[in-house]
Amino acid sequence: MIHPEPPNRHTTPLLPQEELRAFVQHYLSNRQRYLEVLTAHPAPLYILESDVLTERAGQFQHAFRQHLPEVGFYYAMKSNNHPTVAATLLAAGFGLDVSSGLELEMALSLGAQDIVFSGPGKTRAELELACAHRQRVTVLMDSFGELERLAAIAARHDTQVRTGVRLTTNPNGLWRKFGIVPADLGRFLATAASHPGIVMHGLQFHTSWNLTPAAQIDFIRTLGVILASLPQAYREQLKFIDIGGGYWPPQGDWLQEAGTPAGMAQKAMGHALAPGQSHYRLPALPIANFASQLGEAIREHLLAVVPCRICFEPGRWLCNDAMHLLLSVVDKKQPDLVITDAGTNAVGWERFESDYFPVINLSRPALEERVCDILGALCTPHDVWGYNYWGQAIEPGDILLIPTQGAYTYSLRQQFIKPLPEVVVI
Ligand SMILES: Cc1ncc(COP(=O)(O)O)c(C=O)c1O
Numbered sequence: 136m137i138h139p140e141p142p143n144r145h146t147t148p149l150l151p152q153e154e155l156r157a158f159v160q161h162y163l164s165n166r167q168r169y170l171e172v173l174t175a176h177p178a179p180l181y182i183l184e185s186d187v188l189t190e191r192a193g194q195f196q197h198a199f200r201q202h203l204p205e206v207g208f209y210y211a212m213k214s215n216n217h218p219t220v221a222a223t224l225l226a227a228g229f230g231l232d233v234s235s236g237l238e239l240e241m242a243l244s245l246g247a248q249d250i251v252f253s254g255p256g257k258t259r260a261e262l263e264l265a266c267a268h269r270q271r272v273t274v275l276m277d278s279f280g281e282l283e284r285l286a287a288i289a290a291r292h293d294t295q296v297r298t299g300v301r302l303t304t305n306p307n308g309l310w311r312k313f314g315i316v317p318a319d320l321g322r323f324l325a326t327a328a329s330h331p332g333i334v335m336h337g338l339q340f341h342t343s344w345n346l347t348p349a350a351q352i353d354f355i356r357t358l359g360v361i362l363a364s365l366p367q368a369y370r371e372q373l374k375f376i377d378i379g380g381g382y383w384p385p386q387g388d389w390l391q392e393a394g395t396p397a398g399m400a401q402k403a404m405g406h407a408l409a410p411g412q413s414h415y416r417l418p419a420l421p422i423a424n425f426a427s428q429l430g431e432a433i434r435e436h437l438l439a440v441v442p443c444r445i446c447f448e449p450g451r452w453l454c455n456d457a458m459h460l461l462l463s464v465v466d467k468k469q470p471d472l473v474i475t476d477a478g479t480n481a482v483g484w485e486r487f488e489s490d491y492f493p494v495i496n497l498s499r500p501a502l503e504e505r506v507c508d509i510l511g512a513l514c515t516p517h518d519v520w521g522y523n524y525w526g527q528a529i530e531p532g533d534i535l536l537i538p539t540q541g542a543y544t545y546s547l548r549q550q551f552i553k554p555l556p557e558v559v560v561i
Contacts, residue, residue, distance in 0.1 A: 147395040150387075150416035150491070156502055158386065159493050159525050162459075162538045166497050169461060169536055172559050178463040178534060179477035179556040181545055185223045187457040192227035195382075195449055198422045202430025204438075207446040209251050211380045212238045214450025215458065216546040219560050221245055224453065232380075232448040236261040243268055251275055251377065251448070253301060253339060255312055262288050266296050275299045275339045275377070277314055282327060289332025298327070299337035299377065304354045314340070317361050324369045335372055341379025341448065346388065346419040351378060352432045359436030370441050377446035378429070383419035384455045384539075390415040391522070394489030412506075414491045422452065451542035458541030460556070461497075462520070464533045471507045473529055475520065478513035481556050482540060483547030485517045492540070496526025498533035509535070513552050 162169075172182060192208075199206050209232040210224040216238065221231055222245050230249035231242040239261065242250045252265050253275035262281075265272045266288050276282050276298055289296045300323055301314030315323055320338075327335040340358070342350040355378070362370060392398040392408050395415050401408055433445055460481060466474040479485065494509050504523045511518035520537060548555050 146397060147390065147415040147417065150389055150414040154386075155414065155493065158538075159495055160502060162493075162495055162536055163497075163500050163502070163525075166500060168561065169459070170497055170534065172461070172561060173534065176557055176559050178461050179475070179481065180461045181481070181540070181556050181558045182459045182461055183217060183219060183541075183558055183560045184457050184459075185219060185560055188220060188223045188453060189227050191453045191456065192224055192229060195422060195447070195452060196228065198426035199430070199445075199447060202426050203433060203445050205444040207249070207375065207377075207444050209249075209377075209446060209448045210453060211448045211450030212242065213546060214380075214542045215454040215544075216241070217458075217558055218245060219558075220454055220457070220541075221247075232450075236264050239264055239268075239272070243271065247271065251299075251339075251446070253277070253341075253448075255314075257281060257284075259284060259288070266292060266294065269294065269296050273297045273299060273336065275301050275337075277301050279315065279319075279323065279326065282323070282330070282333065286330035286333050289330070292332075295332050295334050297334050297336055299335070299339050299375065300324075300327075301339045301341075302354075302358070304340050304342050304350070317357060320361055321365055321369070324365070324372070328369075337373055337375035337377060337443070337446075339377035339379065339446075341381060343381045344383060344388075345381040345425075346383045346417055348420070348425045348428045348432075351381075351429060355429070355432045355436050359440060362437065362440045373441050373443050375444040375446050376433075376437055376441065377448060378433070380448040380450050380452070382422060382425055382449050382452040384452055385419055385421045386416075386539075387419040388417040389491040390417070391487070391489055391491045394491070454541040456539045456541060458539075458545060460537040460540050460544075462535045462537070464529060464531050464535065465512065467529065467531055473507060473509055473531075475509065475511050475535065476553075477556055478511035478518045478551070478553045479520070480513060480549045480551035480553060482544035483549045485519070486544070487519045487521050488517060492521065492537055494521045494524040495536040495538065496524050496529055496533050497536050499527040499529070501525065501527040503527075505529075511553075 209230040211232045231247045233239045234254035250272045255277045303314040327333045462475040464473045509520040
């Protein structure tokens with residue numbers, strides 16, 4: 136009998152040491168800037184670097200402007216809902232992408248003049264709010280039912296609302312909850328045209344966690360075929376195609392062994408993993424490559440059929456690198472086990488069991504990583520920051536930095552056992 140090969144534990148590439156060291160070195164070189172914040176605000180803190188946001192905003196816009204004639208940029212507020220993040224991106228020339236009445240209220244209160252409102256299951260109250268601010272809001276409708284509800288609201292107010300419709304990129308599984316199936320687009324546009332209160336201006340789609348533009352390009356091709364089959368009058372109506380967000384930051388997806396497919400399989404089989412020994416990385420393309428590849432596909436498949444504005448809704452790519460966590464060590468219980476003042480309720484999920492981020496000891500800086508369980512103070516063993524730290528040593532009172540926690544952490548924070556850290560904008 137031939138025995139199958141044992142599974143290769145390292146099919147996920149290792150995170151190159153030199154890149155990791157350069158990343159840590161960058162944050163060590165800003166050490167004084169972060170430590171100074173503590174003179175006025177005690178740890179734990181979220182630190183928001185607004186200049187990083189402004190820089191990312193410029194890089195994103197510049198990349199896509201090189202390849203497309205008419206573009207619009209909207210910051211996806213769900214990725215980090217701190218008002219300063221949205222305000223900074225507004226000042227950098229972005230509009231806002233909101234997904235609830237709460238986010239819409241914040242966007243309006245910040246003075247945003249160009250807002251897209253997307254998401255499934257918008258309530259009547261949310262649609263009423265959008266209708267009341269119709270000069271500033273485009274409603275990206277999610278279903279035939281929502282079209283009827285919005286049309287009824289517009290009719291009651293004897294007014295018109297600017298809209299688009301979201302297309303589902305995957306009709307199977309849980310992603311089918313978003314938008315209408317592309318094959319229904321012609322029927323949707325015909326129904327919209329029968330409602331005088333609905334001004335149909337565009338289309339939207341979104342795919343998440345794009346390490347490369349492959350999924351977006353696939354759908355762009357499909358959409359091109361559908362657009363070509365529409366009556367000319369419907370095509371001429373379309374003023375924008377919004378291709379969503381989902382761009383992964385260029386450093387790639389950094390994983391603990393437990394976050395790799397091989398690690399997950401080991402865990403599922405009940406095998407213990409040796410945490411913290413190795414770090415892995417799924418590489419992501421730089422934004423310039425997304426822009427050139429998407430630009431080419433959009434020009435060929437979309438703009439050739441419907442010359443219009445192309446819109447973008449990035450969240451993670453803009454805010455990921457702009458917010459960090461600053462914690463302090465409260466207790467050292469073993470030479471290789473410390474407890475911090477904050478818990479992972481500050482990020483709202485058990486992120487660091489699967490994702491790797493360096494924990495940098497700003498109090499005893501060194502470009503060396505040592506094994507140590509860095510655990511939070513919550514009453515759950517899943518309260519993990521990491522299994523290593525960068526530094527000479529670690530002791531109670533030390534200040535630890537966990538960089539690049541700007542995306543899907545602050546907006547997922549939970550009130551659970553420990554108070555939430557204060558946000559300091561620098
Ligand atoms: C419709 C839509 N647009 C934009 C985004 C932002 O995605 P990301 O933060 O990955 O860029 C999301 C995220 O879920 C989304 O659902």
